[in-house]
Amino acid sequence: MSIDIANETDYGTEQGVDAEELVGVARYVLGEMGIHPMAELSILLVDTAAMEQLHIQWMDEPGPTDVLSFPMDELRPARAEDDNEPVPGLLGDVVLCPEVAEKQAKDAGHSTADELRLLTTHGILHLLGYDHAEPDEEAEMFGLQKQLLRGWKARSGAR
Template identity: 35%
Template sequence: MDITFIDETAAVTPEKVQEIDDLLQFAADFLKLPDNTEMSVTFMDNAAIQIINRDYRGKDAPTDVISFALEEEGADEIPVVFDDEELADFPRMLGDIMISTERAKEQAAEYGHTYDRELGFLAVHGFLHINGYDHMTPEDEKEMFGLQKEILDAYGLKR
């Protein structure tokens, strides 16, 4: 899977980016995604993610992670349909994940675990969202959070 990383904070080390890349590659293998899958991860601060949260979700407060899935159809969108052979020529574009590193540090302290665990949790949480998982109903929440825990535990990133 090809992941584009953008660090708007200029504070995420190359080693930390590599750790998140390794975790998301593991998650992609876990979900059996095709090799030509693409996505992006942007690290930002609370102020930047608050603007996105306000503009796109109507919530004027910082949040920990926001995901924009490219494969979801909007209400008035017409689906573009290709046959399997045509689809094989195109990369699968999952979407974009934005993570507030400030919020990750705050939550790590609140929950009593490491920043690495929280950052990894947020990356996998956003990754599952851009793969069509959600937690709007109790059933969906159970499925998504169960899968999230399964991936993090299998990777070795436990609480």
């Protein structure tokens, strides 16, 4: 699985941005979702100004946001035993804003690293076609997100 990550912010490990860990989270999520091992994903960390610009340009919404997902090829997770074999392709881009994540983490009572792991998982699920516009979609997506993060933590030994 090819996962490229670029950090265009001043946030580093001291501020909760561990690029290697985020790649590990992404690799785990894609594997658990049955995505082909040759699929490609890009993760980009940007500052609030860049995120605000993307948010306005693509969502027509003011202000920065925490995560944006830009799907490329329409890759879907294997959801049943009889699904066709997954195919390789370019999954898309997940754009994260550590500064917004830091603020949300404080409000939620957990670390910036925890928030960035959650947002990485959330962004990937959007790339795979999950959404949370309707209550039933939200329950499915957020439940899966929680399950994936628990699984990753158990496997990695993270707190």
